[in-house]
Amino acid sequence: MAITNLNSFLCDYFSAKNCGIIHNNEGVLKIQLNEQMDRELMNRPFYWHYIKKIGRDGDPMQLTMITNPKKRDVPGEWIHFGSPRLQQIMNNLKCNERFTKLFQKVNTTNKVPLYPWLVTNIKVSYQGQHKKDEVFSIGLHLVNGRMKLDMMTELGELELQTKISDFCFTISPIIKLRSGYLRIEDVITNYIYNQEHQWAKKSLEILDEEIRTLKHFYEGETETEQMKKEMDELTKRYDPKITISMINGGIFYLKEDAL
Known part of the structure; x- marks a missing residue:
């Protein structure tokens, strides 16, 4: 039910954005960005400011994305759920094309x-x-x-x-x-x-262990502001959500x- 084929998702996304598909084979996707997508994804504001200032069209970059684990040695960006580039694309969709x-x-x-x-x-x-x-x-x-x-x-x-x-x-x-x-x-x-949510049970076990360790470290002391802060940080990090x-x-x- 989830989007498991990231390659197809990315290909559809960039095609909809009118970017050129240079290469798409075995989980290796090479894209020729247009100006709009270069501006939105490649973080080159000074380049585009300079290019427009001198009256030139500019040269959008190419982007190679790898979704096949067997191709991770190919030059490009390794894309998976949680990777910064995929998060950036998701945020772009969320901000610019919500409905x-x-x-x-x-x-x-x-x-x-x-x-x-x-x-x-x-x-x-x-x-x-x-x-x-x-x-x-x-x-x-x-x-x-x-x-x-x-x-x-x-x-x-x-x-x-x-x-x-x-x-x-x-x-x-x-x-x-x-x-x-x-x-x-x-x-x-x-x-x-x-x-199955074994990950949640494991997180709770680690949280319990970390809190016990923390209390042992502060053993004999009344609960301090620092201790409370560290317990809150542990809870925030490990409490499953x-x-x-x-x-x-x-x-x-x-x-x-x-x-």
Whole structure:
């Protein structure tokens, strides 16, 4: 259910941003950034300020990302859940494209109904002794309630646009947006509930051990401000937590047989 194919996710992301795919093979993805994405990802504000000042177009960088563990010796950036570059891309999506509305492109001279899908990309973060993130892409048909997993991959096979095609019309949703989102959230919650959480038990064991060690260190002393501060830091570091956060989402109007 989670986005496990990071290569496909990244390829779709940069294609949607109109960046060139130079190379994509066996988990090695090389991208030619455009100016906008160079500005957003490569942290070169002084370069772009200088280039614009002298009236030149500039030279956007190329970015090579490795998602295949067997290819980690290839020059490039190793991308995995929790890696700084992936977090940067997720934050970029969250800040700039939190919600969208798109229509499937249809070439027709007959009237064609388009049905609303609520699509959400949701991040589940596990925090304890170690940190781990999972990203889920789920779509909900807002008329019949059908749900699809790995929705971004499904949408990647369709041609989408910001304006509705000629002769097409939209079907009004039966399921309200809030109700639809709560249905999706229930799926995520049930998924989390049914997982084995040995990591959480291990984190609690380590927390208990660290607190005992700390108390032994301060043995014979009344609880000091420093001791309390260190206990709070240990609790913050090891106390297991699971958080669910929305990356982005949207309404996608698709043909009845699109998926």
